[in-house]
Amino acid sequence: MARMELSSLAKRYGQVEVLREIDLTIEDGEFVVLVGPSGCGKSTLLRMIAGLEPISGGELRIDGRRVNETAPRDRDIAMVFQSYALYPHMDVARNMGFSLEIRGKPETERRPRVAAAASTLSLEPLLARLPKALSGGQRQRVAMGRAIVRQPRAFLFDEPLSNLDAALRVDMRLEIARLHKRLAATMIYVTHDQVEAMTLADRIVVLNGGDVQQVGSPLDLYDRPANRFVAQFIGSPTMNILPVTLDDRGLPRLANGAAVPLEGLAPEGVAGRIAEIGLRPEHLVPGAAEGALVSGTADLVEHLGSDTNVYVRTEDYGTLVLRVHGHHPVRSGDALHLHARPGAVHAFDRDGLALPRRSR
Amino acid sequence: MKIAITPDQLIFTEGTRLFPSETSFGNFAKVITQTDFLAYFGNSLIVSLGTAGVTTLIAAGAGYAFSRFDFAGKRVLVGIMLVTQMFPLLMVIAPIYKMVAALGMLNSLTSLIVVYTAFNIPFATFLMQSFFDGIPRDLEEAAMIDGCTRFQALRRIIVPLTLPGLGATLGFVFTAAWSELLFALMLINSNDAMTFPVGLLTFVSKFSVDWGQMMAAGVLALVPSCLFFIFIQRYLVQGLTSGAVKG
Ligand SMILES: Nc1ncnc2c1ncn2[C@@H]1O[C@H](COP(=O)(O)OP(=O)(O)OP(=O)(O)O)[C@@H](O)[C@H]1O
Numbered sequence: 324m325a326r327m328e329l330s331s332l333a334k335r336y337g338q339v340e341v342l343r344e345i346d347l348t349i350e351d352g353e354f355v356v357l358v359g360p361s362g363c364g365k366s367t368l369l370r371m372i373a374g375l376e377p378i379s380g381g382e383l384r385i386d387g388r389r390v391n392e393t394a395p396r397d398r399d400i401a402m403v404f405q406s407y408a409l410y411p412h413m414d415v416a417r418n419m420g421f422s423l424e425i426r427g428k429p430e431t432e433r434r435p436r437v438a439a440a441a442s443t444l445s446l447e448p449l450l451a452r453l454p455k456a457l458s459g460g461q462r463q464r465v466a467m468g469r470a471i472v473r474q475p476r477a478f479l480f481d482e483p484l485s486n487l488d489a490a491l492r493v494d495m496r497l498e499i500a501r502l503h504k505r506l507a508a509t510m511i512y513v514t515h516d517q518v519e520a521m522t523l524a525d526r527i528v529v530l531n532g533g534d535v536q537q538v539g540s541p542l543d544l545y546d547r548p549a550n551r552f553v554a555q556f557i558g559s560p561t562m563n564i565l566p567v568t569l570d571d572r573g574l575p576r577l578a579n580g581a582a583v584p585l586e587g588l589a590p591e592g593v594a595g596r597i598a599e600i601g602l603r604p605e606h607l608v609p610g611a612a613e614g615a616l617v618s619g620t621a622d623l624v625e626h627l628g629s630d631t632n633v634y635v636r637t638e639d640y641g642t643l644v645l646r647v648h649g650h651h652p653v654r655s656g657d658a659l660h661l662h663a664r665p666g667a668v669h670a671f672d673r674d675g676l677a678l679p680r681r682s683r
Numbered sequence: 684m685k686i687a688i689t690p691d692q693l694i695f696t697e698g699t700r701l702f703p704s705e706t707s708f709g710n711f712a713k714v715i716t717q718t719d720f721l722a723y724f725g726n727s728l729i730v731s732l733g734t735a736g737v738t739t740l741i742a743a744g745a746g747y748a749f750s751r752f753d754f755a756g757k758r759v760l761v762g763i764m765l766v767t768q769m770f771p772l773l774m775v776i777a778p779i780y781k782m783v784a785a786l787g788m789l790n791s792l793t794s795l796i797v798v799y800t801a802f803n804i805p806f807a808t809f810l811m812q813s814f815f816d817g818i819p820r821d822l823e824e825a826a827m828i829d830g831c832t833r834f835q836a837l838r839r840i841i842v843p844l845t846l847p848g849l850g851a852t853l854g855f856v857f858t859a860a861w862s863e864l865l866f867a868l869m870l871i872n873s874n875d876a877m878t879f880p881v882g883l884l885t886f887v888s889k890f891s892v893d894w895g896q897m898m899a900a901g902v903l904a905l906v907p908s909c910l911f912f913i914f915i916q917r918y919l920v921q922g923l924t925s926g927a928v929k930g
């Protein structure tokens with residue numbers, strides 16, 4: 324059980340600032356997911372918390388105690404590596420019990436704890452095998468088991484499922500969710516997978532360019548992104564961004580002269596500041612030519628079964644994506660006129676900051 | 684091999700037949716009982732094992748440091764080690780002779796071990812470094828998170844996985860030391876301290892090239908190398924790290 328406080332945490336490699344001034348408090352038992360583009364420092368942050376990477380600035384406290392200089396083994400934190408990092412010369416049971424062995428716990432204590440973890444993860448039949456005789460999914464479970472056996476204060480995961488195939492990934496995602504519920508331990512999880520982030524997280528932390536862009540619950544980030552970066556990063560396919568111009572009354576208009584439907588936005592924030600609007604693919608609907616925000620031709624149509632993604636080529640905004648529920652008869656080359664669902668418009672100012680939305 | 688088991692009188696008359704018409708192990712017996720062969724053999728064993736042991740130990744330490752740490756002057760050091768590999772031996776042999784002589788260490792096996800070790804370390808270090816490079820860092824880091832100090836991670840995780848590398852390096856250095864002639868010839872004069880290759884040369888002078896004995900001795904000389912490789916070959920089995928990490 325651990326509460327972690329990161330204050331002004333920074334990481335530099337020589338002149339290169341990878342992370343600067345990260346402020347974040349992770350509550351005891353919370354599941355926090357770190358997301359961000361490749362190279363933004365997610366792994367680095369995780370490794371700093373684990374103690375594998377020296378901290379260049381700021382302070383890291385676990386349960387109120389400063390641990391900046393504490394060795395990894397004294398932090399009582401477990402980590403699951405993307406590569407699993409199983410010890411190749413030890414069988415599964417010994418891999419899982421290694422942390423207890425190294426701490427001098429007797430066989431009589433190790434065995435039941437390994438057995439308990441193995442049964443949670445259905446690893447009992449594999450206990451005597453070497454890692455090289457395991458499938459990728461089994462290795463992944465052993466890596467998880469090794470973390471569980473320790474009963475640590477906190478768990479760190481660095482893209483633990485990214486080497487698994489899609490079906491297995493879903494299984495393990497549910498497994499991790501169950502595990503979190505049962506252990507109620509603090510977990511910090513790095514992923515590139517939108518679904519993992521949205522489904523597992525109590526809170527998501529979006530990192531970019533060495534800074535925290537936004538911290539919030541998954542739906543918070545989805546409904547009220549703080550800026551254009553978060554808006555485009557969360558959600559798949561990504562949010563469409565359309566620049567707008569202000570008419571002589573100060574009202575935003577699209578390229579074809581259509582007025583931007585502003586319900587959903589807090590009126591006081593919009594006036595004069597709006598530079599772009601954002602529309603999620605599922606908030607665009609095809610309709611009549613009259614009153615359409617934008618028109619174009621269907622380019623690519625992706626049938627996912629449950630949904631259909633349509634890529635629409637437009638004259639003024641390049642390619643836009645819309646997503647319609649179920650099957651849709653549209654074909655490549657068809658003309659489409661797009662409307663926005665009421666209240667769904669996001670707006671950004673010239674700096675990409677989100678304009679406030681009406682509270683629901 | 685064939686000459687070693689051919690009776691003396693037949694060596695020159697039989698020509699190039701694959702198998703001699705008669706075989707005799709007399710040459711082996713003669714070599715072992717009537718010459719200083721056993722003493723040479725023992726000297727070589729001491730020198731080669733000593734060199735292999737010391738070199739591998741140092742190379743393992745240096746190789747680990749090169750593989751895992753970034754330290755000031757690392758590139759310079761690697762550069763120097765590369766350069767030493769380019770010098771022709773003949774150029775350094777005289778200065779080394781003088782140094783050893785000045786230290787009063789001529790005719791000692793220790794001086795041979797020291798010189799061999801010095802010459803083998805650079806390559807052995809590169810060899811060990813590449814073995815360490817092949818072991819993912821994640822493994823040590825996982826061990827340290829699991830509760831190991833860096834030293835414990837090294838001993839419990841890295842060393843067991845490096846056994847093939849240690850074996851290969853030991854074997855390489857052992858063979859190099861076993862067959863080295865030039866320095867042995869320069870630094871050793873007394874019959875007591877002669878290593879095997881030098882001793883073999885004495886067969887040339889003492890017995891006006893007794894081919895039979897020389898070949899018998901040569902065959903015997905292969906024995907330790909063979910035994911040594913049989914001994915370490917179980918550590919040379921590849922694929923020990925497979926399964927550690929995916930892809
Ligand atoms: N030893 C180093 N020296 C200099 N820069 C480094 C070093 N290690 C990492 N970096 C830089 O730090 C940044 C963050 O790396 P990190 O691995 O944390 O990214 P990440 O967010 O985990 O990316 P990914 O999603 O691809 O795993 C990268 O831009 C990387 O180039």
Ligand SMILES: [Mg+2]
Nearest residue numbers: 365366367481
């Ligand atoms: Mg990473």
